Amino acid sequence: MEAIIASGIEFTIFFYNPNIHPKKEYDIRKEENIRFAEKHHIPFVDADYDVDNWFSRAKGMEWEPERGIRCTMCFDMRFERTALYAFENGFDTICSSLGISRWKNMEQINASGTRAANHYEGISYWTYNWRKKGGSARMLEISKQEKFYMQEYCGCAYSLRDTNQWRTKNGRAKIKLGEKYYGNE
Known part of the structure; x- marks a missing residue:
């Protein structure tokens, strides 16, 4: 957001993250954005917390690994809603901050964003690499x-489960929602 503000581009934040679980985590992340x-x-x-739709779409993918087909489904769902x-509402470009994370696959994110934008005449997806230039x-x-x-896990229930399993296996404490903040580590 800082880079976009500095460039003089007018933009709107569209918050649609029905993947984030549990609701407490969703609310914390949304309030930070606000x-x-x-x-x-x-x-x-502030778009719907369409969690039932997300879980319905994720059915059968509960044990897929991070960056796998469940993540593609999740990106597709969120970009489809964003593009719509x-x-x-008269916007011509969509983009995402998802790619700033080193844990995410930029190609996977950009493919989902491009697919969603291609459904609508006059909408494009901006594939800017937010990781570059520091x-x-x-x-x-x-x-x-x-x-x-x-944020200590991607956001979905399965990411939380898998992260906590990894932590337990490696002698680390499970994630405690709402407790860790940057600058207070």
């Missing part, structure tokens, strides 16, 4: 300055 958007006077659209909103390092700096919530 706080940052308000601070920078960025319009914020863009089309219905983007990931800057994201961590901002997170510490803003004391953002530290």
